[in-house]
Amino acid sequence: MAKKLLEMRSITKEFPGVKALDNVNITVNEGEIHAIVGENGAGKTTLMNVLSGVHPYGTYSGDVFFDGQLCRHQGIKDSERLGIVIIHQELALVPYLSIGENMFLGNEQHRRGRIDWHKTHQKAEEYMQIVGLKEDPHTLVKDISVGKQQLIEIAKALAKSVRLLILDEPTSSLNESDSKNVLDLLLRLKKEQGITSIIISHKLNEISYCADRITILRDGATVETLDNQSAEIPEARIVKGMVGREMTERFPSRSRVIKDEIALEVRNFTVYHELFTDRKVVDNVSLKVHKGEVVGIYGLIGAGRSELALSIFGQAYGTKASGTVYKDGKPLELNSVPDAIKANIAYVTEDRKGSGLILSNSIVHNITLPRMDFVARRGRIDKDLERKTAEHYRESLDIKTPTVDQLVENLSGGNQQKVLLGRWIFSQPDVLLLDEPTRGVDVGAKYEIYQIINELVEAGKAAIFISSELTEILGMCDRIYVMNQGRIIGEFLAGEATQEIVMNCIMQDSKGEIGA
Amino acid sequence: MNSMRTTFRNNLKQYMMLVALVALVIAFQVLTKGVLLKPMNVSNLIFQNAYVVILAVGMLLCILTGGNIDLSVGSVVALVGACAGTFIITWGWNPHLSILICLGIGLLIGVWQGFWIAYVRIPAFIVTLSGMLVFRGLTLIVLSGLTLAPFPPAYLAYSTGYVPDLFPALQLFGVRNTTSLLVGVLIAIIFCVTQVMGYLGRKNKGYAVESIWALIVKMAVISPAVVWLFYILASYRGIPMVLIIVGIVLLAYSYFTSHTVMGRHLYALGGNEKAARLSGVKTKRLLFLAYVNMAFLAAVAGIVFAARLNSASPQAGQSFELDAIGACFLGGASAYGGVGTVGGTLIGALFMGVLNNGMSIMGISSNVQQVVKGLVLLVAVAADAISKNKLPFNIPRFGKRDAAEQQSVEL
Numbered sequence: 001m002a003k004k005l006l007e008m009r010s011i012t013k014e015f016p017g018v019k020a021l022d023n024v025n026i027t028v029n030e031g032e033i034h035a036i037v038g039e040n041g042a043g044k045t046t047l048m049n050v051l052s053g054v055h056p057y058g059t060y061s062g063d064v065f066f067d068g069q070l071c072r073h074q075g076i077k078d079s080e081r082l083g084i085v086i087i088h089q090e091l092a093l094v095p096y097l098s099i100g101e102n103m104f105l106g107n108e109q110h111r112r113g114r115i116d117w118h119k120t121h122q123k124a125e126e127y128m129q130i131v132g133l134k135e136d137p138h139t140l141v142k143d144i145s146v147g148k149q150q151l152i153e154i155a156k157a158l159a160k161s162v163r164l165l166i167l168d169e170p171t172s173s174l175n176e177s178d179s180k181n182v183l184d185l186l187l188r189l190k191k192e193q194g195i196t197s198i199i200i201s202h203k204l205n206e207i208s209y210c211a212d213r214i215t216i217l218r219d220g221a222t223v224e225t226l227d228n229q230s231a232e233i234p235e236a237r238i239v240k241g242m243v244g245r246e247m248t249e250r251f252p253s254r255s256r257v258i259k260d261e262i263a264l265e266v267r268n269f270t271v272y273h274e275l276f277t278d279r280k281v282v283d284n285v286s287l288k289v290h291k292g293e294v295v296g297i298y299g300l301i302g303a304g305r306s307e308l309a310l311s312i313f314g315q316a317y318g319t320k321a322s323g324t325v326y327k328d329g330k331p332l333e334l335n336s337v338p339d340a341i342k343a344n345i346a347y348v349t350e351d352r353k354g355s356g357l358i359l360s361n362s363i364v365h366n367i368t369l370p371r372m373d374f375v376a377r378r379g380r381i382d383k384d385l386e387r388k389t390a391e392h393y394r395e396s397l398d399i400k401t402p403t404v405d406q407l408v409e410n411l412s413g414g415n416q417q418k419v420l421l422g423r424w425i426f427s428q429p430d431v432l433l434l435d436e437p438t439r440g441v442d443v444g445a446k447y448e449i450y451q452i453i454n455e456l457v458e459a460g461k462a463a464i465f466i467s468s469e470l471t472e473i474l475g476m477c478d479r480i481y482v483m484n485q486g487r488i489i490g491e492f493l494a495g496e497a498t499q500e501i502v503m504n505c506i507m508q509d510s511k512g513e514i515g516a
Numbered sequence: 517m518n519s520m521r522t523t524f525r526n527n528l529k530q531y532m533m534l535v536a537l538v539a540l541v542i543a544f545q546v547l548t549k550g551v552l553l554k555p556m557n558v559s560n561l562i563f564q565n566a567y568v569v570i571l572a573v574g575m576l577l578c579i580l581t582g583g584n585i586d587l588s589v590g591s592v593v594a595l596v597g598a599c600a601g602t603f604i605i606t607w608g609w610n611p612h613l614s615i616l617i618c619l620g621i622g623l624l625i626g627v628w629q630g631f632w633i634a635y636v637r638i639p640a641f642i643v644t645l646s647g648m649l650v651f652r653g654l655t656l657i658v659l660s661g662l663t664l665a666p667f668p669p670a671y672l673a674y675s676t677g678y679v680p681d682l683f684p685a686l687q688l689f690g691v692r693n694t695t696s697l698l699v700g701v702l703i704a705i706i707f708c709v710t711q712v713m714g715y716l717g718r719k720n721k722g723y724a725v726e727s728i729w730a731l732i733v734k735m736a737v738i739s740p741a742v743v744w745l746f747y748i749l750a751s752y753r754g755i756p757m758v759l760i761i762v763g764i765v766l767l768a769y770s771y772f773t774s775h776t777v778m779g780r781h782l783y784a785l786g787g788n789e790k791a792a793r794l795s796g797v798k799t800k801r802l803l804f805l806a807y808v809n810m811a812f813l814a815a816v817a818g819i820v821f822a823a824r825l826n827s828a829s830p831q832a833g834q835s836f837e838l839d840a841i842g843a844c845f846l847g848g849a850s851a852y853g854g855v856g857t858v859g860g861t862l863i864g865a866l867f868m869g870v871l872n873n874g875m876s877i878m879g880i881s882s883n884v885q886q887v888v889k890g891l892v893l894l895v896a897v898a899a900d901a902i903s904k905n906k907l908p909f910n911i912p913r914f915g916k917r918d919a920a921e922q923q924s925v926e927l
Binding site: 313316337338340341347349354355356357358359360361365369370372373376379380381383384387388423 | 718721723775776777778780781783784787788790791792793794795796797798850854855
């Protein structure tokens, strides 16, 4: 029997008016990778906040034992002293400081208040070596990729002599190869250094890949802990525990309604980078989407997918060098976002908080924003009509909120995403450019979003579906374009594409790049 | 009901400030032994604060665009006053024409600053800091460092005069200016009628309406308050002309921010610029217009203020920008933009105004007054920040799951 490193016993945490955690029990053994899964709002983050001392001892009931000792954390400092380090979903690195400075932020290598830069950079290199990163420690963090930043975060934790590493959605903004890199690192740290970790993730394949045991939370309570070590648990089994019912299918079916008419066609699109104006981000791309069709664009992060979509959407990104957009067979002049919206094209951004929603505004205001002219006459807003419209989308998209006057910042991720979708459905588009429409939402909400997309195309609209999750692309799309380094390098029909074929396509292309 | 609770929660700070304002008025009324609300003093309060309210409304729009402020308004007030003085007093131009030209100068200043801020993307703080120096300097050049006085009556009438009494013999309820009282009653009636019409209209069309009691309470509080204010004014010399200017500004901008597409876009721009742009909001143009508008209102305030001083002084308008900014933040505007209302700003400006006036009546030295004002601003904004973190208002009460979700989002 392995030694227990962490034991949380009957943890109950109440916020005014609500029980966020209800008698949660969890045991983590020394030297294991323990996964915690659950839908948004199941209480994962609250549980980790109890553990790390964000919610101090006494504000919750139940006991936390670390290494056999009862913990009475008053703050994060206390838990860090014991070697509990939490890496949050949004990386906490300072972009304009160097790798070395970031790695020892709050843990500076100093002698009587004077920083020893030599030691700082030397140690930074040591830790970078452990996580398998070859970078100059003087490089500014803003200049390295997100995948590498995630590794820096882990190295930073190692520098604090971590015993229990907690990763909250560590791969949510990483592409598949970077994600695998992070997971492999966790496995290696476990094997070589005996570091215990807790990983919180929505990505079930990753959890099956690396976790020894899996604890499932639902509605603030522990449902069960599954052993993933002896025999791999099927994903459907985990999902069942999370949502409390069998999800027989991950993707809802839709009646095939593809028409012959082309809704949108893009010919010879070339776009240059916003800042580095000599760098081609989109390179001579041509593609088309029919009415009633979902076309997927798959590619690794940095392949130029969002940039392509944005520049179709009224040149909202970079500078367009060439290319024409044809809608219903006619060429369009789309020089600005309002032009694109008027042409009934919608772009649903991948970053709903950063460039999607107005968080400080209500649901009503967010939904009607792109086409205020639908609810206004001569510049004057008909507030009643506006409300009624918003109510309509609340019902049809099942946005969970007591009222449409609720500020969007008070909604959960899945509901925020639905507000964003609602906004662009409201704009009456014929063509929807959906950029990672299910990023950061739980399994249940994902399914609902797929259903919404299906309803739209069944009504004759066309959708371009951009995603980093290949399973999602394969499950949802009628046709798939594969993008790499700004170019379209492959086109497959839904029936003929598999994970292997698509990945191979990218690998072959990248190889050619190196050979040339 | 749920909807009302959310509306209430979203506007919590404003309600708290309104309650605080009423408490402050009562406190000073007691402390000054009733001088504060004497008809003459109420008239005074209006004259003293008119230009602050006008500036604060313009400042609100700038702050809404993303927490941008305008440091140059005090200097613009001085420059416009100096121009008015030069045109009218030195050169003897027609006062009405001169006022129009002065407003035009305000617009030009706005175009200048707005261009740098919106199209060259220089931080507003820097552009308007530069403006603060440039326009103050220009004021000194225009006036050669001297004060020009006095203005002719035709100019003063616009802002320091009173609305004439049409029925001087009547003296209804013993007031000196019956017309003013009647205007007050008329405004109260118009208010009630529009409220009821709006309510019935919405009900007929099948839209959601507030409870009938909320409507009655609203009318029962606001109408008497309006009549009472005009009664006080009528007991002195009547409605100050400048109150009409301020009233028009408040109504126009309140309507603009809450009922027009462009106003809505302003909130979107301040809430999230990128998102606003990707939703088809013309962000640059909007930012440009916010600053053009600010300078225009600063010109209006400059004309009003010069009339109040009855002179064009090179030192006019010192630190007005700070009064305006303070009023906005007191009134619930967010320092990050996207949050704030004209009503809240008015409350904030009145709060500062009553504080100033009350302390002056009590004979508290102006040095101490500054300390008190500074602390009040800090406390008001701090109270808001603290209440946001501590009050259970932020936790919705509709089922366990959503609330827990909210926690996970917030933390």
